[in-house]
Amino acid sequence: xxxxxDVAAFDDSASSGxxxxxxxxxxxxxxxxxxxxxxxxxLAMSREEIFxxxxxxxxxxxxLYTDLKSRHFLIDADTDVAVDLLALKVRTKLAPLANFTGxxxxxxxxxxxxxxxxxxxxxxxxxxxEFDMTEETAMRALDLVFASPxxxxxxxxxxxxxxxxxxMIRFIVAEALRRNATAQRNLxxxxxxxxxxxxxxTLAFAREHGILMSTSLxxxxxxxxxNRPRPGKNSHEKAIDGIKRARTALGHYNVGALMTTTAxxxxxxxxxxxEYIRLDFxxxxxxxxxxxxxxxxxxxYAAYDQRKWLNFYFEGLDYIIDLNLAGHEFIEHYAxxxxxxxxxxxxxxxxxxxxxxxxxxxxIVYNYDGTVYASDESRMLAEMGDTTFALGxxxxxxxxxxxxxxxxxxxxxxxxxxxxxxxxWCAFEPWCGAEPVFHHATQxxxxxxKPLSSxxxxxxxxxxxxxxxxxxxxxxxxxxxxxxxxx
Amino acid sequence: xxxxxPLLRLTTNRARPTPLxxxxxxxxxxxxxxxxxxxxxxxxxxxxxxxxVGVPAAMLPAEFDxxxxxxxxxxxxxxxxxxxxxxKAVPYNHFLLTERCNNYCLMCSQPPRAVEDxxxxxxxxxxxxxxxxxxxxIGFTGGEPTLLGDRFIELVKAANSHLPATALHILSxxxxxxxxxxxxxxxxxxxxxxxxGIPVYADLAHLHDHVVQANGAFDETIRGILALKAHGVxxxxxxxxxxxxxxxxxxxxxxxxxxxLFIDHVALMGLExxxxxxxxxxxxxIDPADYQAELAEAVGILDRAGLRTSIYNSQTCVLAxxxxxxxxxxxxxxxxxxxxxxxxxxxxxxxxxFFSSAKIRYSxxxxxxxxxxx
Numbered sequence: 001x002x003x004x005x006d007v008a009a010f011d012d013s014a015s016s017g018x019x020x021x022x023x024x025x026x027x028x029x030x031x032x033x034x035x036x037x038x039x040x041x042x043l044a045m046s047r048e049e050i051f052x053x054x055x056x057x058x059x060x061x062x063x064l065y066t067d068l069k070s071r072h073f074l075i076d077a078d079t080d081v082a083v084d085l086l087a088l089k090v091r092t093k094l095a096p097l098a099n100f101t102g103x104x105x106x107x108x109x110x111x112x113x114x115x116x117x118x119x120x121x122x123x124x125x126x127x128x129x130e131f132d133m134t135e136e137t138a139m140r141a142l143d144l145v146f147a148s149p150x151x152x153x154x155x156x157x158x159x160x161x162x163x164x165x166x167x168m169i170r171f172i173v174a175e176a177l178r179r180n181a182t183a184q185r186n187l188x189x190x191x192x193x194x195x196x197x198x199x200x201x202t203l204a205f206a207r208e209h210g211i212l213m214s215t216s217l218x219x220x221x222x223x224x225x226x227n228r229p230r231p232g233k234n235s236h237e238k239a240i241d242g243i244k245r246a247r248t249a250l251g252h253y254n255v256g257a258l259m260t261t262t263a264x265x266x267x268x269x270x271x272x273x274x275e276y277i278r279l280d281f282x283x284x285x286x287x288x289x290x291x292x293x294x295x296x297x298x299x300x301y302a303a304y305d306q307r308k309w310l311n312f313y314f315e316g317l318d319y320i321i322d323l324n325l326a327g328h329e330f331i332e333h334y335a336x337x338x339x340x341x342x343x344x345x346x347x348x349x350x351x352x353x354x355x356x357x358x359x360x361x362x363x364i365v366y367n368y369d370g371t372v373y374a375s376d377e378s379r380m381l382a383e384m385g386d387t388t389f390a391l392g393x394x395x396x397x398x399x400x401x402x403x404x405x406x407x408x409x410x411x412x413x414x415x416x417x418x419x420x421x422x423x424x425w426c427a428f429e430p431w432c433g434a435e436p437v438f439h440h441a442t443q444x445x446x447x448x449x450k451p452l453s454s455x456x457x458x459x460x461x462x463x464x465x466x467x468x469x470x471x472x473x474x475x476x477x478x479x480x481x482x483x484x485x486x487x
Numbered sequence: 488x489x490x491x492x493p494l495l496r497l498t499t500n501r502a503r504p505t506p507l508x509x510x511x512x513x514x515x516x517x518x519x520x521x522x523x524x525x526x527x528x529x530x531x532x533x534x535x536x537x538x539x540v541g542v543p544a545a546m547l548p549a550e551f552d553x554x555x556x557x558x559x560x561x562x563x564x565x566x567x568x569x570x571x572x573x574x575k576a577v578p579y580n581h582f583l584l585t586e587r588c589n590n591y592c593l594m595c596s597q598p599p600r601a602v603e604d605x606x607x608x609x610x611x612x613x614x615x616x617x618x619x620x621x622x623x624x625i626g627f628t629g630g631e632p633t634l635l636g637d638r639f640i641e642l643v644k645a646a647n648s649h650l651p652a653t654a655l656h657i658l659s660x661x662x663x664x665x666x667x668x669x670x671x672x673x674x675x676x677x678x679x680x681x682x683x684g685i686p687v688y689a690d691l692a693h694l695h696d697h698v699v700q701a702n703g704a705f706d707e708t709i710r711g712i713l714a715l716k717a718h719g720v721x722x723x724x725x726x727x728x729x730x731x732x733x734x735x736x737x738x739x740x741x742x743x744x745x746x747x748l749f750i751d752h753v754a755l756m757g758l759e760x761x762x763x764x765x766x767x768x769x770x771x772x773i774d775p776a777d778y779q780a781e782l783a784e785a786v787g788i789l790d791r792a793g794l795r796t797s798i799y800n801s802q803t804c805v806l807a808x809x810x811x812x813x814x815x816x817x818x819x820x821x822x823x824x825x826x827x828x829x830x831x832x833x834x835x836x837x838x839x840x841f842f843s844s845a846k847i848r849y850s851x852x853x854x855x856x857x858x859x860x861x
Binding site: 007011012041070071080081088089344345346478481 | 591593690691692693694696697700702705706709710713731738741742744745746748767770787788791792793
């Protein structure tokens with residue numbers, strides 16, 4: 001029999017030195033740093049380890065060396081397939097860009113029977129139809145929808161209260177299905193609704209066409225009703241009744257709920273989460289405070305509010321982690337989307353965490369009057385008098401003018417996190433978003449000064465908080481791995 | 488019919504249609520002797536007198552009792568020999584395409600030989616049209632099948648054409664695909680149900696290269712997998728659980744989930760103690776009881792990432808309960824054996840059992856499961 005050689009005969013790493021692949025580091029806490037490679041794989045390291053690696057002195061027999069090699073921070077004489085794999089992973093992260101716009105939001109009406117103070121866009125319920133989308137506008141908007149090359153198209157109906165213009169929803173669904181008979185996209189519909197005016201005909205229609213329902217649930221009854229006033233003061237009761245009826249008609253998983261975080265929410269994360277558990281939801285999205293109020297009006301950095309939100313967020317997250325550790329599977333969706341970026345080769349479609357930004361090319365809004373906005377927040381900004389992100393109008397502009405106009409390309413190009421000051425050297429950049437609308441709204445330019453950006457502050461804290469938690473407890477890491485692969 | 492060393496399909500059906508009889512060998516097991524078959528194979532010598540005059544006939548030794556209707560054999564009368572190529576009753580038949588290999592794995596169960604064995608390809612090309620078209624799955628192994636180059640592609644094409652309802656599983660180290668052209672040609676066959684089983688033994692190149700005893704193999708294997716997937720060929724990554732692979736099993740699972748999430752299956756396989764595995768036993772052996780923590784974590788990582796994952800060649804009583812649902816009964820029924828320690832075990836029906844070769848060394852944790860956990 002031929003001789004077998006021992007492992008040293010195959011290990012050239014000790015003699016060759018190593019070549020660093022692109023990597024970045026940012027502090028994690030007082031002692032540790034987070035290092036990331038180009039594709040967003042991370043390692044927590046000490047200051048000394050960072051120093052040794054960066055100075056080329058890390059010995060090949062060090063455990064850290066093998067971890068860095070395995071995660072494609074370095075290549076040596078043994079292997080260079082890491083370059084191929086890293087390139088593949090970067091391409092995979094960016095691949096969804098080529099699909100272009102997948103989420104198309106139709107504002108069927110601005111009318112609403114709620115009068116939520118945090119809403120910038122609704123109009124009190126009345127009989128006037130001046131705030132309703134017309135068939136002509138819908139037809140033009142659908143021209144743009146099907147001009148998008150995306151193989152998957154989701155049409156989401158928003159308002160106001162979208163169901164107050166149910167004839168328009170029926171019209172758009174029928175027309176989209178008709179066009180899709182030849183366009184052959186993976187077509188889905190979502191109705192965003194407060195469920196208060198949900199009737200059986202609507203449910204039957206939704207069931208027939210496989211339409212999902214997405215509603216608002218801000219927490220326990222007193223909080224929800226305070227956030228979301230309507231005649232009768234029964235928004236919560238209506239929402240819960242609607243959730244039950246919609247689940248019965250459409251199926252449990254075809255009804256979703258989103259919460260809006262307000263100042264009144266900040267002291268009550270557990271009660272809000274408990275409300276979602278009580279209603280048998282599999283998770284909750286602890287959403288950031290909307291800046292389209294105080295912050296925009298004052299153009300100031302609302303650090304105080306941001307700190308309170310982070311306390312709210314982490315109290316809620318830790319409560320959810322404890323639920324999972326005790327055996328009840330429940331997801332926090334913001335964490336799950338970040339974890340997907342950290343722990344998998346895949347990308348999320350959450351617009352706020354996209355870079356290049358998701359405005360226009362991830363999601364786009366067709367307002368009731370035909371104005372095309374780059375995002376839902378862009379529409380809110382316009383309602384407050386700033387039309388920077390109005391990309392055109394379905395009646396006046398074609399697909400090329402809207403998608404290739406300066407109003408969209410400028411913010412996309414300028415805000416790309418991979419090249420802007422403060423982001424390009426940040427280890428967290430592979431997980432973060434560009435958010436030109438937020439920075440324009442709060443600082444007056446698409447990039448903004450990141451140290452003054454509450455978007456930056458918040459996400460840095462979330463990234464650090466998630467890493468600290470999974471580094472400290474392997475069981476938390478397993479929970480996080482599961483979340484990362486669910487969303 | 489070719490005289491000399493004919494390749495024949497067997498039948499026990501004395502009512503075979505006349506046009507087929509000349510192409511087949513009749514296995515005589517008593518009763519009336521039918522006419523017209525190309526060959527007659529007899530279970531007892533006294534039947535020889537009943538064989539039609541002038542037709543070749545042979546006695547089947549007792550070790551060929553298993554031969555049955557639909558099997559395909561090579562008769563070698565000059566040597567008094569018979570080789571079974573295909574058994575209809577077996578759910579998985581495999582064909583060794585060549586004994587040559589460019590790896591030299593520490594635990595190889597089929598040690599390679601540098602021989603000119605191109606005749607094997609001709610034989611399989613001849614056999615494929617005779618195989619039962621209802622067969623569930625066949626396999627190509629080696630050696631390293633891809634060293635055959637264009638002839639490898641020819642064999643895959645033949646399997647695709649002659650067995651249009653049969654899955655094809657091919658064991659390869661993947662290295663030959665790194666250059667891209669063979670992967671392109673294999674993808675172009677568009678086989679209806681093909682899986683390439685390719686071993687990856689570590690996340691670190693030198694550790695993989697050590698197991699396969701070939702410098703540079705890791706990079707070629709990974710590039711080969713990328714090329715295959717780029718050309719639409721399904722790939723199963725196979726990891727043998729042994730002393731050299733356990734230390735990096737968890738990082739390997741993370742590596743697969745992060746870099747090769749698009750692979751179609753991961754098989755984590757217990758050792759088969761034949762060939763080099765027996766010679767290198769002390770170097771490669773690790774008691775499965777001693778790697779359950781690593782195995783459970785690795786399976787969890789792969790499963791959470793959505794990768795279809797199986798454990799092969801394992802025994803229920805040794806496996807951590809959390810991963811028993813990933814175990815498959817991978818050892819063919821007729822090869823499956825149990826140890827004296829297994830007497831009284833209630834879990835034999837779900838347990839993969841042992842290769843007969845396991846007698847020389849098996850886990851100290853083998854013990855009968857005598858009651859089910861509630």
